Amino acid sequence: MRVNNKVALVTGSSRGIGRAIAMELARQGAHVAINCASRIVEAEEVKQEIEAMGRRAVIVQGNVADPGFVDGMAKEITASLGKVDILVNNAGITRDNLILRMKEEDWDAVMQVNLKGAFLCAKKFSRQMLKARWGRIINISSVVGIIGNPGQANYCAAKAGLLGMTKSLARELGSRNITVNAVAPGFIATEMTAQLSQEKEREMLKQVPANRLGTPEDVASIVSFLASEGAGYINGQVLAVDGGMSM
Numbered sequence: 001m002r003v004n005n006k007v008a009l010v011t012g013s014s015r016g017i018g019r020a021i022a023m024e025l026a027r028q029g030a031h032v033a034i035n036c037a038s039r040i041v042e043a044e045e046v047k048q049e050i051e052a053m054g055r056r057a058v059i060v061q062g063n064v065a066d067p068g069f070v071d072g073m074a075k076e077i078t079a080s081l082g083k084v085d086i087l088v089n090n091a092g093i094t095r096d097n098l099i100l101r102m103k104e105e106d107w108d109a110v111m112q113v114n115l116k117g118a119f120l121c122a123k124k125f126s127r128q129m130l131k132a133r134w135g136r137i138i139n140i141s142s143v144v145g146i147i148g149n150p151g152q153a154n155y156c157a158a159k160a161g162l163l164g165m166t167k168s169l170a171r172e173l174g175s176r177n178i179t180v181n182a183v184a185p186g187f188i189a190t191e192m193t194a195q196l197s198q199e200k201e202r203e204m205l206k207q208v209p210a211n212r213l214g215t216p217e218d219v220a221s222i223v224s225f226l227a228s229e230g231a232g233y234i235n236g237q238v239l240a241v242d243g244g245m246s247m
């Protein structure tokens, strides 16, 4: 197993990509802290499935953009599972609109959750990793953080920001046996992409050489590899999981 007995925190793991990552890390031997904003019923299902695999799991519900919540979350996880070895910054939202129609609050909300949330969690949990001299931070960015997308200036800016943060933290923490990498998923079938019109979906699929949407599991297997011992010399990288969309 790739991550036997490690403790992982996956933000936004009640559903979609985060859920698949939490399940795969558990399958690979990790105990998992499940975070969600509000969908506690879905989070409970993830917890039960992880426990059925013989791993420990805890749910910490709250907003990753709230520093008070992140402090409390760290205390709760430490008390129940011990220190966090693997942090996956996955929680994310969209508030899409063309720039002329994009409200300031839509810009702020996306920056808060997608970028500041990752910063707060990295700051909080890297302390434990520094002490342990072992850690993995994996930031879930997006292919559109690399190539851009009309109607998503806020989202693309936040996801591009995550790439800069990834590389900076990789340089800061690398000497302590902590790797920091980003995964840039392409067009993955989740509730987030289910909001898109069929026309937009057809248009986007034309840009994907694989000619299919990705699955949350396509992303999860790469994350579990990056979290493993075997990926210990991969640092500061951005791995696109996009069926060839961004090449």
Ligand code: NAP
Pocket: 011, 012, 013, 014, 015, 016, 017, 018, 035, 036, 037, 038, 039, 040, 042, 062, 063, 064, 065, 090, 091, 092, 093, 113, 140, 141, 142, 143, 184, 185, 186, 187, 188, 189, 190, 191, 192, 193
């Ligand atoms: P999703 O299905 O919409 O799920 C989002 C998850 O994030 C949920 O668990 C949600 O919790 C949680 N969340 C939202 N706001 C939060 C907050 N403030 N604090 C804590 N948790 C919060 O999204 P997804 O498609 O799985 O995407 C997961 C990540 O991959 C996101 O960062 C997204 O930007 C990125 N991504 C997705 C795609 C794609 O095509 N789907 C492509 C590239 C990148 P609740 O269930 O409680 O609401």
